[in-house]
Amino acid sequence: MGGMAGLGRRGVLALGAVTLLAACTAHAKSAGGTKVRTDLEPLERRFAGLGPLSGAHWLGIVLGADSRGSVPGPTDVRLVGTAQLRRGTVAAVTGASQQSFQPAAPTQLPEELAEFVPEDAGWVRSDSFDHDMTAGTYTGAFYLDPGTDTVYFDTTNPSAPAGSGP
Incomplete structure (x- = not known):
């Protein structure tokens, strides 16, 4: 049981890191890769x-x-x-x-x-x-x-x- 809790906590931490990384990447992309529009x-x-x-x-x-x-x-x-x-x-x-x-x-x-x-x-x-x-x-x-x-x-x-x- 103790091993499961440790894995769960590590899993949650890893998930948090992935989410944070994705948020940073998305922000950088929106700042530098703005979509060129053609509507008049x-x-x-x-x-x-x-x-x-x-x-x-x-x-x-x-x-x-x-x-x-x-x-x-x-x-x-x-x-x-x-x-x-x-x-x-x-x-x-x-x-x-x-x-x-x-x-x-x-x-x-x-x-x-x-x-x-x-x-x-x-x-x-x-x-x-x-x-x-x-x-x-x-x-x-x-x-x-x-x-x-x-x-x-x-x-x-x-x-x-x-x-x-x-």
């Missing part, structure tokens, strides 16, 4: 100013979820990715606006998205265009490539404009 609706709703989108590849990355000892509360989400705009959209936006677009390359590109970003992109960016897109309600940067009509967006907590429905 969440992007078109939030970034209506870009017009119809296609060929999107993006990530929704939860920020600060692993900070120890923090009070649970709203979680920040980074929405980052690329999408194809209707042909001529970038030229129309950068050519017609008084928003002084300047050459600028995106920073902090997630590894998962690298293959979807045009290699020879001639990115341009404008602070005032960013502000128009975010309506000042969240932070975000929008890089446009006139050569491929691609947008690269890197935003935190983007919200759909008020009055755009649920």
Whole structure:
């Protein structure tokens, strides 16, 4: 009987270690292996100013979820990715606006998205265009490539404009 209890206790300890290891592995995977999404609706709703989108590849990355000892509360989400705009959209936006677009390359590109970003992109960016897109309600940067009509967006907590429905 004594041998059974010892085995049972060891078994429980081993099971606990396996569970802990699985939890750590799952967390690491969600942090580093976020799934690339291709659905358009969440992007078109939030970034209506870009017009119809296609060929999107993006990530929704939860920020600060692993900070120890923090009070649970709203979680920040980074929405980052690329999408194809209707042909001529970038030229129309950068050519017609008084928003002084300047050459600028995106920073902090997630590894998962690298293959979807045009290699020879001639990115341009404008602070005032960013502000128009975010309506000042969240932070975000929008890089446009006139050569491929691609947008690269890197935003935190983007919200759909008020009055755009649920």
